[in-house]
Amino acid sequence: MKKLTHLPLITRLSKNVIRILGCNKGFMTLQGTNSYLVGTGNRRILIDTTEKKNANDYIKLLHRVLEEEKATIEHLLITHWHFDHLGAVNSVLNMLKTINTEIKSTVWKFSRTPNDKNSRNMENLFEWKQLRDKQIIEVEGAKLDVEYTPGHATDHASFMMEDEKILFSGDCILGEGTAVFEDLNAYIATLKKMLMMKPKVIYPGHGPIIENPENIINFYIENRLKRENDILNILEQNAKNNTLSELDIVNHLYTVMIIFSLYLYLLEYKMCNRKFDVFRKFHQRI
Numbered sequence: 001m002k003k004l005t006h007l008p009l010i011t012r013l014s015k016n017v018i019r020i021l022g023c024n025k026g027f028m029t030l031q032g033t034n035s036y037l038v039g040t041g042n043r044r045i046l047i048d049t050t051e052k053k054n055a056n057d058y059i060k061l062l063h064r065v066l067e068e069e070k071a072t073i074e075h076l077l078i079t080h081w082h083f084d085h086l087g088a089v090n091s092v093l094n095m096l097k098t099i100n101t102e103i104k105s106t107v108w109k110f111s112r113t114p115n116d117k118n119s120r121n122m123e124n125l126f127e128w129k130q131l132r133d134k135q136i137i138e139v140e141g142a143k144l145d146v147e148y149t150p151g152h153a154t155d156h157a158s159f160m161m162e163d164e165k166i167l168f169s170g171d172c173i174l175g176e177g178t179a180v181f182e183d184l185n186a187y188i189a190t191l192k193k194m195l196m197m198k199p200k201v202i203y204p205g206h207g208p209i210i211e212n213p214e215n216i217i218n219f220y221i222e223n224r225l226k227r228e229n230d231i232l233n234i235l236e237q238n239a240k241n242n243t244l245s246e247l248d249i250v251n252h253l254y255t256v257m258i259i260f261s262l263y264l265y266l267l268e269y270k271m272c273n274r275k276f277d278v279f280r281k282f283h284q285r286i
């Protein structure tokens with residue numbers, strides 16, 4: 001696996017955004033969940049938190065930043081219900097009560113759809129208000145447009161800072177690697193919607209910021225459509241076999257991927273040898 005880019009625990013990304021890592025580095029979470037403190041005044045927006053098991057370390061960082069900024073959190077926005085984004089919501093709310101009792105913090109997220117097959121309901125562990133598509137959440141120094149962006153999860157929200165053209169993409173687009181999804185059609189529609197938003201930069205749910213969003217979003221769309229075509233081809237080739245299961249399709253896909261990887265490896269090997277030949281001939285001449 002490619003080595004991940006090093007990210008500091010706390011980074012000021014722009015005049016009104018500070019990134020605080022969730023201290024939950026891992027195979028699925030990359031450098032850890034990115035949480036973003038947004039705004040310039042004493043009432044800020046926080047986008048996402050971290051996992052429950054990493055809450056103590058994360059809260060220390062967040063508390064330090066809030067003290068330095070002389071600020072508290074008025075709006076806590078959750079991009080989606082996955083445990084690495086909302087596992088520390090209660091810890092954040094408890095910490096906020098110790099620094100300011102006057103300002104009430106509101107947690108916001110979209111609801112999951114009734115056909116959502118995932119049984120875990122971690123969002124029921126705290127009180128939250130329902131986001132609306134195109135709603136605006138504003139604090140001093142920052143205005144965020146709420147965008148409903150399902151696909152990775154049925155309740156997924158992204159947030160667009162229209163003035164700076166910064167898109168907080170949650171797990172729809174990652175800073176490194178590619179994101180997984182629950183619903184391909186919804187996911188492709190979301191990616192196309194993001195393309196239309198024309199962000200200048202993406203601040204993702206995991207990994208470094210993305211400076212060339214258009215290329216990356218197009219890459220995601222092409223990659224996903226290619227995978228869909230692979231599945232359709234397998235179904236077509238096996239049309240006579242009525243008992244083709246999901247596992248059969250996965251097995252077929254992985255066989256194709258392994259053969260393709262082997263092909264790339266051999267191609268690279270051949271090219272290296274060719275490079276070596278050119279190098280040797282060059283040396284023979286001088």
Ligand SMILES: [Zn+2]
Nearest residue numbers: 080082152171
């Ligand atoms: Zn997720």
